[in-house]
Amino acid sequence: MDGTGKVLVAVRGLSVAYTLANGSRIPAVDDLSLAIGSEEIVGILGESGCGKSTLANALLRLLPAGAVCEQGEILFRGRNLLRMSERELRAIRGREVTFVPQDPALSLNPVLSVGSQVAEILRAHLPLGRKQRRARVLELLGEVGFVRPEEIYDAYPHQLSGGQRQRIAIAQAVACRPALLIADEPTSKLDAPLQEEIVALLAQIRRKHGTAILVISHDPAMFAGFIDSIAVMYAGKIVEIGNTAQILRQPLHPYTQALVEMAKSAVGAPVRTHFASIEGESPNPAAFPVGCRFEPRCRERMEICVQRYPPSFVPMPARPVSCFKYGE
Amino acid sequence: MSYLVRRLVRGILLLAGVSVLCFLFTEMAPGSFFDEMRVNPQISPETIAGLRAQHGLDQPLVVRYGRWVKSALHADLGYSIAYNTPVAPLLWSRAKNTLLLTLTAMVLTWGISLPLGLWAAAKRGGVLDRAITVISSLLIAVPEIVIALALLATAARWRLTPVGGMVSSNFEELSGWEQFRDVVAHLTLPVVILVLCESAVIVRHVRASVLEVLGASYVQTARGLGISRGRLLFRHVLPVAANPAISLFGFSLAGLISGSMLVEVICGWPGLGPLVLDATFSRDLYVVIGGIMFSALFMLGGNMVADIMLMVSDPRIRTGAADAG
Amino acid sequence: MQVRVRCKMSGKITWLIILLVGLHLLLLLAGFVAPYDPAAQNRELPYAPPTRLHLWDSSRFHLRPFVYPWSPVDDGYREDRSQAYPVHAFVRGDSYRFLGLFESNLHLFGVENPGKCLLLGADAFGRDEFSRVLYGGQISVAAGIVATAVTLFVGSVIGVVAGYYGGWIDETLMGTTELFLSLPWLYFLLGVRAFLPLHVSAVRTFFLLTCVIGLIGWARPARLVRGVVLSSRTRNYVSAARGFGGADFYLLRRHIAPETFGVLLTQAAMLVPRYIAAEVALSFFGLGVNEPTASWGNMLSALQQYSVLISYGWLLAPAAALFVTSVIYYLLADALHSRLESR
Amino acid sequence: MNVIARLSLLVCLLAGVCVAGASSAENPAPENPGKNEELQRVADTSGRYGGHLTVGQRAEPKTLNPVIATDAVSREVIGRLNADLIEINRATQQTEPALAKSWKTSADGRIFTLQLRRGIRFSDGHAFDADDVIFSFAVYMDENIDSPQRDLLIIDGKPMTVAKIGPYTVRFTLPRPYAAAERIFDGLAMLPRHLLEKPYREGKFAQAWSLNAQPSEIAGLGPFRLKQYVPGQRIVAERNPYYWKVDRDNHRLPYLDEMVFLFVGTENAQVLRFEAGETDIISRLSSENFNLLAHEGTRVSSQLADLGPSLEYNFVVFNQNDLTGKKLDAIARKQVWFRDLKFRQAVNAAIDRDGIVRLVYGTRGTPLWGNVGPGNKLWINQAISHPQRSLETARQLLKSAGFSWKTNGELVDGSGETVDFTIVTSSSNAQRMKMATLLQDDLSHLGMQVHVVPLEFRALIDRVFQSFDYDAAIMGLGGGDADPNPEMNVWMSSGTSHLWNLGEKQPATDWEREIDQLMQRQMVELDYNQRKRTYDRVQQIISENLPFIFLATPNTLAGADGRLGNFHPAVLDPNTLWNADELYIRGGLENAGTR
């Protein structure tokens, strides 16, 4: 990882699994390692069900009922989040590590005014008076692009558009000037014009405050031009890591290649031509293949792929990739 | 039509319906006010017939209803056979006490049930949750009258509080502050009984609706942003969970007048309860009907207040927004 | 932590169901388990306290528990230590109809006459409270459940219709619930009693109890159900089904009614014990289960007298039984509810 | 939540409303007796002034108007505020002078001449004289007012007449001789003409002296006068400074400064509040409550009194009414049994009266075989036999009446119909409910299928008095006076309480005819011994023909705070308060109760 500064978060060998009511265990994240440098924007690229949201939740220790971090550690500034008490975590959440949720329609409390919801975060972490808080919230609202923050302050979520709601969510997330911001599919539920604005806003936040950002998306197009490095995730594992330009220009893993290909072909093709897509679906976590997990859908599959999971090869500098194409 | 207009029309229809059914019901019930006198061997049937005629009880139902409506429109609500006075002042002098009791009880009930329900839901399966399950089951399973008597007995044995009435008999001699303390002391026991019996149900409902909200993603979001547990519950969960609770609150508001009848009777609280119950059994028709109309009015008001509260508490309803487009 | 809670859930449901079945079996087999005829009076033993089971007498330890008879003294009873009666299992005693089918006089336990084994004491007529609790449970639990079912059925039908159709139907039905909530039911009960024949058989009493309670009680659940329906009728899958030409009845049956199960379960768990206890009030109007038949309701009505409640605490036994029953029901409803939710 | 804040504010406001009340004024000290006043001296009474007595009442009084009051609680209060011309001394059960200092009866017993006390005054200071008496009786007898007392004043369908002979002399003329006529005067409060004549003339008499009346509008001759009425809570009565009785030492009665009637609502509350020391006196105790107070009471001190058998008699009555045209065929069929004396005798023989006394009254009761119990010492017929319970006798009687038993033990009548009937009783009366359950069990030993149906009181009354839609009922009567006269309506075949067969045009049976004659005779007979013999015969006939099957009578039980002096409860109503003017608090001016 060629991040700019020192490492802010280091995930080492993390495994997260769900246990269902019938007792079966479903691995969502499997022996995953990842590092995020301070002020770095890292993208996690992967399809739904690959465990990227689980990873994001694990970073905040916000796993849903039934999910357990079985192995590994998450070091935030050298302290293991997995060993922290709920109290210690609370001091970190929202203050140091924050997140922008996937669906702004669901992530805001419908009966509280949005301004007060932002103020809540300040109240929880900073020793500000009521007036100071309000001033700070208004400032934040301006920062996330509201022209008239005073009007927005007293609005309720349902009165705002999707983009506005997402801005509020971002304002909440950056309220305490966190070190790390996790954005899980921040634009997937938004109209196209808004996606761009949100991406721009996130980039601006990093620029202004040096916040490290972990962005999660299924669309490589979103990463272009604002992400420093990308980790590609498939079926609970990271299959490839590299800086953005490298990955998008020269994807190594067949899966990454297919994704980038799809993104590139998305616009501009003639009417009624078929879309590019990867055949099949990601494997059921309850029954991951023994070998390479992408093997069933891979166009370049080899014999060895069925037998065991490929280790990490480094065919190019700082470009680890888990594919037998690059070794053995 | 706006909400309020619709509501008012419905209210008027309701009151009319209640009054008609009241008359029909009272007609159905056997016996009349003067029947008790039949047991007294020294009173002749002629006297009883005379008294019935005096009070118009020998008139056909329709005539009596007409007279009653007329009287109701004069805000008299009929004429009590037993007390020989118009019903409305009779009711009002006691309704004040009933309201004092029930409002206090309601405020306390909700003040207790809401946090308890919240807490139980937040620590689901914990000691408190289990304790609430057991205690509320106990309170629901044991008839109110038994609970009330047991508490009364305890209070009487240990001289904890006065066991009945609203004020001491030397009330007038007390200073203002002592008078207040006296009323509070008398209020304690009936309020405790009411609170116990009511909260058993409300805690359960609150717990159920809080559990539902706790799973919502905005709560998870708030938690993820480091909001403390208590703050999360009270500031974030409660206002949302309040919606079903407010409907329930509407019920308790609506039942303000009628809900405390039993406790009032047992504790000798000078409210509408003893009056209306006594009137029911002594067939003092117009007092009963007046009492019912009174509580129907409250029911209307209560439900209306609840609906308005819903509007106030839920900005989605208040601003009349939702799923357009 | 959370995981374990979840795993336990289904196990918990099994346990609760086993408990519940056990309880009902106990009530069903009341004739066998109860040592005495619930109507048999012992006029020498009014308000006799629960018989104490002894293992030690003045000299030695006995493996088989035994009891001493009560002998009346000035202000109650004292144990008459002059004679001991051992408790035997599977004894012959008062005859009863086993499961309502065939005559039997075999009892689970008992002592030889004239000894009395009153596990939960005796009531004002010296009738065995333990036997009465068992027999009384048969009627009360059944009445409670059926009445709850009736209430919830009526309530949910009306709530569903009101919530689903909205508009004037909603206005009318909700107006009706308000009407029902404010009617003078005491008078209604008096009226109902007046129209009935004087002696109402046990079966008809049962039927009557459930009808009266159902008729009076539906308004609250109706309003609660309406709320659920209001929110669920706008769901996409309901719209979709309507788009397929689904008639209202279909939509109600297939999509909307199942949504209300959660509320109904919670309500049911609360209403069953409430309704069982409601008989206390109904019996005042002669609408309850009449003497000498036992029911938890009519047994509890004796406790309406302060002096009885204070002096003869063991008469709270039916309340305890009701409490246990209602806790089990509530826990079950709660577990089922959360299971439905977690699906 | 905002709403809650607002509500709590409302609560405070309401509390304020309720707290605001009148401040109290000191009672005037009792005035020394004046020279012109003809006061009554109660020779054997002494006590000390001061204090107040709190009485717990099960219900709220409905009116303070003595003429229209029908309920017991109202009358209990009214009785303390008013006085009668002649009183029945509850201790001796004999009449004694009251407002009338003396009276003379003409030889034929038809004319009563009463001398009123001179110089006595109503509680507002206004003088009392014959005009008030004349006015009072005019009101009582007014057909338009329908006073319940009016019926007492009508003898043989003719009203008695009242005439003023002098300012302090009145004469009552009865249409015919009437035994113990002076007892009628007890319970007829004398009204102040100066206050009530106006409403009476205006036709608003029934509305006068309602509970809402101002104390200044009400005046009486009783030991106390109205001070304050708090709706739903209490009536406070203060000493009447003009009361016409003095004690041994010529101190004007009453001793108490105030009497407070608290409306406690229920029997339970009555006991609880007495137990908690909030009330000072309690009457009509059930044996269970009596025992509770005796054994476990937490009161510092109390005096409990078991006065022995009361005058109340509880009985089973079978429906023998004429049901033609009533559409009650099922009951009419059963009346064949009910009219069969042997059937009734069998029931009578099967009843475990000792069981009733033990289980229902906790031994504080007495079995009954007739309508006059041992509590009525003047009139009981000691010769009536008290046969022991005998199921054997009962079976014999049934067999001889043509009944037989099926193999399963069920009793069937001659035509093969199962003997199956219901007993109705008041669901608010725990004692009678218990009796019914015991009776049911007793009769089941005879193979009778008896169903107990508790009914709310007025529903029961409706069936027994109006619709006749019942088989048998357990009821209770009596308690008012020891004299036979009030029983006239029960035993006369035309009487309004002739329960087993109401509204008979003529006596249905010979024995009823004989009772009619005997009752008529005792009413006009003025000699006690003669009357006693006549009434003994009535009791004899009743116990032989069993129109009622008597069960038991409870003891009269009462209690009071240990510091209450002159507490002499009596069997007759009002058991405890009849001598309210003599009650006093021992050991100081402060009330013994804990406040």
Place this chain on the structure above:
Amino acid sequence: MSREPESQNAFLRVSGLAKRYVRGGLWRERVVEAVRGVDFEIAAGRTLALVGESGSGKSTVARCVALLEKSDAGQIWIGDTDIASLSLSALLPWRTQVQMVFQDAVTSMNPRFTAAEAVEEPLLIMGKDEALRRETVRSSVNEVGLSVDGIERSVMQFSGGQRQRLAIARALTVRPKLLVLDEALTGLDLSTQGQIANLLLDLQAAHSLTYLLISHDPAVVGRMADVIAVMAGGRIVEMGSTAEMMTAPKHEETIRLLRSARAAQTNLAAITGASL
């Protein structure tokens, strides 16, 4: 506003469509005009895309056309019949002609149902017998590329893409002529989106289906639609052939909506060096 005169073989013709919502307030009511005077037509076998911000009224149009809501004014012609004027019962046969696929398959299927139950629902409602139902479900499920094994599982156990396929299968069971695709491709992974889009294109070719596509994704719209209509504030502000609209948008709303997609694409292209 430009419009291609294709009315001679129009399958669906909408004219003057309007829909108001009344929101009851405490004191007064508020009227929200969701759709005003919307006119468009779709030729048989063709796709018309309605594009617009959320709240622009496009979903309301979709629901009116799919007969889920009654419009307040205007006509919806299918052939010679104005289905907007029909009574509920008279509508019944037309329901087989028009079917809707919702944005979120999660919410459009009852979570209590199994996949089979969900798919057969329209047939059940139409009272088809069981054998026919089973057969139709089988063929529909096959047609959308799912295996019939496991359709007895709860719908909640299917992935997002599979659920969308199920929703399409459900719509297909009644052999409709017009599918209203209300954001049916939104919120899916690129790969899945591509697969579903391809499926829809195949189905359109196979059954000559007519599509009314509601979407805000220029990538999808550009590939699938023949005609694009842009909605704003309850009206159609611009309509034209896809090529025309993509290359030479006139209305500012059109420009705004379609430009952003190009921007992301430009970024990607800039990095990867690919040309558009």
